[in-house]
Amino acid sequence: MPAIEVVGLHKVYRRAFGRRGQEALRGVNLTVPEGCAFGLIGPNGAGKTTFIKSILGIVQPTAGAVRVLGGSPEDPRIRARIGYLPERLHLPGSWTAPAFLRTVAQLKGLVPDAAQHRRLLERVGLEAAQGRRIGGYSKGMRQRLGLAAALLGAPALLVLDEPTDGIDPLGRVEVRGILQEEVRRGTTLFLNSHLLAETERVCDRVAILANGRVMREGRLDELARPRPRWMVRFAPGPEEAVLASGFQRSGTEGVYQLEAEDPVVLNSALDRARAAGALLLELKRDGQDLESVLASTLGEAA
Numbered sequence: 001m002p003a004i005e006v007v008g009l010h011k012v013y014r015r016a017f018g019r020r021g022q023e024a025l026r027g028v029n030l031t032v033p034e035g036c037a038f039g040l041i042g043p044n045g046a047g048k049t050t051f052i053k054s055i056l057g058i059v060q061p062t063a064g065a066v067r068v069l070g071g072s073p074e075d076p077r078i079r080a081r082i083g084y085l086p087e088r089l090h091l092p093g094s095w096t097a098p099a100f101l102r103t104v105a106q107l108k109g110l111v112p113d114a115a116q117h118r119r120l121l122e123r124v125g126l127e128a129a130q131g132r133r134i135g136g137y138s139k140g141m142r143q144r145l146g147l148a149a150a151l152l153g154a155p156a157l158l159v160l161d162e163p164t165d166g167i168d169p170l171g172r173v174e175v176r177g178i179l180q181e182e183v184r185r186g187t188t189l190f191l192n193s194h195l196l197a198e199t200e201r202v203c204d205r206v207a208i209l210a211n212g213r214v215m216r217e218g219r220l221d222e223l224a225r226p227r228p229r230w231m232v233r234f235a236p237g238p239e240e241a242v243l244a245s246g247f248q249r250s251g252t253e254g255v256y257q258l259e260a261e262d263p264v265v266l267n268s269a270l271d272r273a274r275a276a277g278a279l280l281l282e283l284k285r286d287g288q289d290l291e292s293v294l295a296s297t298l299g300e301a302a
């Protein structure tokens with residue numbers, strides 16, 4: 001059973017006085033397998049938050065079908081199994097973190113457990129701030145509290161909209177560790193983040209959303225597959241020998257490229273070039289990271 005199954009999802013935000021509405025989703029089909037770490041990426045205004053709100057039953061789709069954890073996102077029993085960190089957190093400024101977690105637990109239908117809430121606050125790095133009013137928290141601290149609230153009740157599905165927004169670099173490493181622990185525990189993670197390096201490190205599947213449509217979707221290691229191409233830098237010297245050894249000019253002075261699936265082919269070409277007097281300075285595989293996959297996908301869509 002997929003954790004999330006969306007078919008033909010359309011969303012038009014209506015405007016007042018019969019003006020033409022804003023089309024945020026234009027027929028999205030997406031299946032998120034249970035237990036995977038799924039990353040949603042795309043440019044500003046692509047429809048990512050609208051998609052997330054639709055799968056949580058917060059936004060009513062104009063058309064299409066949504067199933068989450070095998071049921072309707074409007075079913076309270078399904079909602080109780082989902083942890084959600086929204087893009088914009090509204091927190092009660094005069095409360096303390098434990099009081100906030102107690103209320104969220106009650107709203108989720110859980111029995112509040114002060115010791116467990118304390119452990120959760122420690123896990124997100126807020127142990128020292130437990131007695132303080134939330135109103136005095138920094139942006140990153142508020143985000144950490146939101147994450148603790150999302151983790152209440154060990155949810156089967158964790159939906160996080162920009163979870164590390166405002167969190168410092170070391171804090172991001174901690175948050176990444178928590179997300180990886182949750183995935184190991186069996187939770188399905190659905191992550192919307194503008195930080196591609198984060199998505200790359202945490203997720204095993206990715207979808208690219210642009211203009212309200214899924215442009216690409218698949219396993220990260222298939223989308224961002226390393227190419228069988230090598231970039232080689234030689235010291236200034238006998239260019240003819242380098243070219244005769246099988247390398248081609250790359251467009252950057254001193255850097256040559258070679259297509260070779262088999263490392264034996266690469267090494268033979270290097271041996272030939274070096275025997276002819278070429279001096280190797282740098283060698284690297286010309287891989288495709290998520291940023292270049294996103295850029296090429298958006299380029300194709302434009």
Ligand SMILES: Nc1ncnc2c1ncn2[C@@H]1O[C@H](COP(=O)(O)OP(=O)(O)OP(=O)(O)O)[C@@H](O)[C@H]1O
Nearest residue numbers: 013022023024042043044045046047048049050051
């Ligand atoms: N409540 C709303 N009323 C009207 N239009 C909206 C509303 N919410 C979003 N939109 C519009 O729907 C489109 C998609 O917005 P959405 O917030 O889902 O995109 P996003 O991919 O999450 O963007 P970002 O990365 O900037 O957060 C945008 O054109 C946006 O202006």
